[in-house]
Every structure is written in structure tokens, then in C-alpha cells.
Amino acid sequence: xxxxxxxxxxxxxxxxxxxxxxxxxxxxxxxxxxxxxxxxxxxxxxxxxxxxxxxxxxxxxxxxxxxxxxxxxxxxxxxxxxxxxxxxxxxxxxxxxxxxxxxxxxxxxxxxxxxxxxxxxxxxxxxxxxxxxxxxxxxxxxxxxxxxxxxxxxxx
Amino acid sequence: xxxxxxxxxxxxxxxxxxxxxxxxxxxxxxxxxxxxxxxxxxxxxxxxxxxxxxxxxxxxxxxxxxxxxxxxxxxxxxxxxxxxxxxxxxxxxxxxxxxxxxxxxxxxxxxxxxxxxxxxxxxxxxxxxxxxxxxxxxxxxxxxxxxxxxxxxxxx
DNA sequence: ATATAAATGAAAATGATTTTCAATAAGAGT
DNA sequence: ACTCTTATTGAAAATCATTTTCATTTATAT
Ligand SMILES: [Mn+2]
Ligand SMILES: [Mn+2]
Ligand SMILES: [Zn+2]
Ligand SMILES: [Zn+2]
Numbered sequence: 001x002x003x004x005x006x007x008x009x010x011x012x013x014x015x016x017x018x019x020x021x022x023x024x025x026x027x028x029x030x031x032x033x034x035x036x037x038x039x040x041x042x043x044x045x046x047x048x049x050x051x052x053x054x055x056x057x058x059x060x061x062x063x064x065x066x067x068x069x070x071x072x073x074x075x076x077x078x079x080x081x082x083x084x085x086x087x088x089x090x091x092x093x094x095x096x097x098x099x100x101x102x103x104x105x106x107x108x109x110x111x112x113x114x115x116x117x118x119x120x121x122x123x124x125x126x127x128x129x130x131x132x133x134x135x136x137x138x139x140x141x142x143x144x145x146x147x148x149x150x151x152x153x154x155x156x
Numbered sequence: 157x158x159x160x161x162x163x164x165x166x167x168x169x170x171x172x173x174x175x176x177x178x179x180x181x182x183x184x185x186x187x188x189x190x191x192x193x194x195x196x197x198x199x200x201x202x203x204x205x206x207x208x209x210x211x212x213x214x215x216x217x218x219x220x221x222x223x224x225x226x227x228x229x230x231x232x233x234x235x236x237x238x239x240x241x242x243x244x245x246x247x248x249x250x251x252x253x254x255x256x257x258x259x260x261x262x263x264x265x266x267x268x269x270x271x272x273x274x275x276x277x278x279x280x281x282x283x284x285x286x287x288x289x290x291x292x293x294x295x296x297x298x299x300x301x302x303x304x305x306x307x308x309x310x311x312x
Numbered sequence: 313a314t315a316t317a318a319a320t321g322a323a324a325a326t327g328a329t330t331t332t333c334a335a336t337a338a339g340a341g342t
Numbered sequence: 343a344c345t346c347t348t349a350t351t352g353a354a355a356a357t358c359a360t361t362t363t364c365a366t367t368t369a370t371a372t
Pocket of ligand 1: 099
């Protein structure tokens with residue numbers, strides 16, 4: 001329960017209200033579902049995951065909602081190279097949960113890691129500064145992914 | 157002219173022969189085209205670029221050839237987030253030309269950079285080692301991209 | 313030159329995502 | 343609670359990059 005909003009309105013209600021967005025059943029269902037998993041879910045995964053309890057929420061709405069949530073910064077959208085986008089909640093109990101990925105090229109799963117984020121941060125900061133100056137490029141974001149074989153897929 | 161093969165058979169003929177692949181008109185055309193540009197080209201870009209001189213090379217073959225070249229390690233395939241894959245020659249005069257990208261979220265163009273590769277290399281090596289051990293993950297590749305606004309797109 | 317399998321191109325298929333549009337339902341005001 | 347306005351929704355159709363199919367062509371070993 002992020003930000004101590006264990007009971008009462010979920011913490012993100014304010015964000016919606018502030019943007020003039022309505023709080024609807026599909027939106028609640030999707031955010032609730034995402035907050036219950038730590039996996040990287042495709043739009044269809046989410047559609048299926050919700051469908052049992054909310055059979056009337058369509059896949060179209062899932063796509064539309066995810067787009068909105070990404071735009072609002074509540075959800076991260078990733079491409080792990082298998083042709084379908086993956087989504088995960090951006091916010092954790094401690095605020096935005098920036099992290100990088102280890103992507104298995106065999107089973108497609110992605111592992112979150114934050115271990116070296118601090119070391120990386122320094123390099124990134126320096127790199128970003130240098131690149132910004134040299135190329136007059138305003139960096140706002142970065143993507144770092146390592147590809148390889150996961151534990152389970154090592155044995156061919 | 158990589159590896160000093162300025163005249164005579166292009167340097168990559170050997171690679172093809174070694175794999176039992178045939179040297180065909182479409183394959184020559186595509187490799188030749190890619191070697192003449194430093195841009196990041198989509199399959200269709202390549203198809204169009206070749207079409208004037210080789211009107212009988214189909215888009216299907218462009219896709220198939222690119223897939224082959226990527227698998228052979230002669231070409232890099234990237235996703236800059238606009239829904240179409242981009243390709244570029246992996247080999248330069250000095251061998252494999254590993255580099256990272258600055259991707260403009262406005263115009264979609266990508267700038268190659270190698271400036272900080274050396275500094276990054278050290279961190280990456282350390283990171284890869286640590287991650288490999290902790291997650292028992294065999295890392296074979298990585299992707300680093302910075303997103304933001306390019307020089308030209310800065311002025312809104 | 314011939315044989316054989318690899319490679320090709322046109323057309324059709326695929327599959328994730330987006331668009332369209334009429335119907336529904338938040339939520340502000342009463 | 344009731345009404346009004348308009349954001350939101352769901353189903354079906356459309357998009358569009360990429361892949362598959364399959365009959366034809368062509369590279370190359372002999
Ligand atoms: Mn993640
Ligand atoms: Mn590049
Ligand atoms: Zn795996
Ligand atoms: Zn730009």
C-alpha cells in the first residue's frame with residue numbers, strides 16, 4: 001500500500017482527479033491488477049488476468065488505459081523484443097521504482113535489477129552530461145537491458 | 157573498404173561461403189546499400205533505396221535477407237520505439253562497430269555515439285559480472301539508449 | 313551444360329495495436 | 343436522487359509491420 005494509503009481511496013485517485021480523468025471500473029481493475037503482480041505483463045496478460053472478475057472489460061480498453069497510465073507516468077512500458085509490449089507499475093512503496101532488466105532471449109522473461117543502479121547512476125550522469133553538450137541533446141530518459149540466458153534456460 | 161578489400165570480392169563473400177549461403181543479387185544489393193549509408197534504415201527504407209537500381213528485389217526478400225544478416229552478425233537490428241525495426245551494418249573498417257544511441261523522441265532519429273564507450277565498458281564489465289553471479293544469468297549482449305530531444309527538435 | 317537445393321517474389325496470412333462509432337456511465341450541478 | 347454533459351467504453355473493423363506460403367527462379371557443385 002504505497003504512501004500509506006492502505007485504506008480509503010487508493011493513492012492514485014488524486015492523480016486522476018488532478019488531470020480531469022475519471023475513475024472507472026476498468027481503470028481501477030487494471031491498476032489493482034498491476035499492483036498485485038511483480039511480473040512484466042502484456043496487454044493481453046492483463047486482459048486475461050482481469051477477465052475473470054471483470055468480464056465486461058474489453059481488450060481495447062486495456063490498451064487505452066495502459067497508454068494513459070504510461071503517459072501519466074504511473075506505468076512503465078517496455079519492449080523485450082518478442083513483439084508485444086510489456087507493462088509494469090512504475091510506483092512502488094518508495095516512489096518511482098526505476099530499474100533495469102536482464103532479458104532472457106530464450107524464455108523471454110525479464111529480471112528486474114537495481115543492484116548496480118547507484119554505480120550506473122554516476123556513469124550515466126557523466127555520460128549524459130557529456131553527450132548533452134557534445135550533441136546538444138536534452139536527455140530525459142534512458143534504457144538499459146542485458147540480454148542472455150536465464151538460470152533455467154542455461155541447460156539448453 | 158573494410159579489411160582492405162577495396163577491389164575484388166567484397167570482404168563478406170567468405171562469410172557467406174563459410175556458412176553455405178549463396179551470394180545473390182538481392183544480398184549484394186542490400187549489403188552494398190547498407191555500406192553506403194550511416195543512417196538507421198527500416199526494411200522499407202532499404203527496399204525503396206534499392207528499388208531504383210534493382211526493381212525486381214521484393215520487400216519480402218529484404219526482410220528475409222536482413223534477418224539472415226542479423227543472425228550472421230553482419231547487421232545490427234534496433235528498435236527505437238516507433239513500431240518499425242531499424243538496421244545498420246555491424247562492421248566498419250575496424251571490425252564490429254559496437255555503439256550506443258541517442259534517440260530523439262520527437263523526430264525519431266538516432267545518433268550513434270562511442271564517446272563514453274570506454275568508460276561504460278568498465279562499468280558494464282563489472283555490472284555484467286555481478287549480475288551474472290547473482291542471478292546466474294549468462295549475459296551475451298546489452299542495449300543502451302538515451303532518449304530525449306535532438307538539436308533540431310529542441311525548439312519545440 | 314545439368315542437376316539440385318537454396319533463394320526469390322507475389323499474394324495471402326498473421327498478430328499486435330489502433331481507429332471508429334454508437335452506447336454507456338462518471339461526476340458536476342440541481 | 344435526478345439530469346445533463348461529455349469522457350469513457352466495447353465490439354467490430356481497420357492498420358500496418360512482418361511472416362508464411364508456394365510456385366518459379368537461380369547459384370553453384372558436378
Ligand atoms: Mn521491470
Ligand atoms: Mn547506430
Ligand atoms: Zn530463460
Ligand atoms: Zn529530433
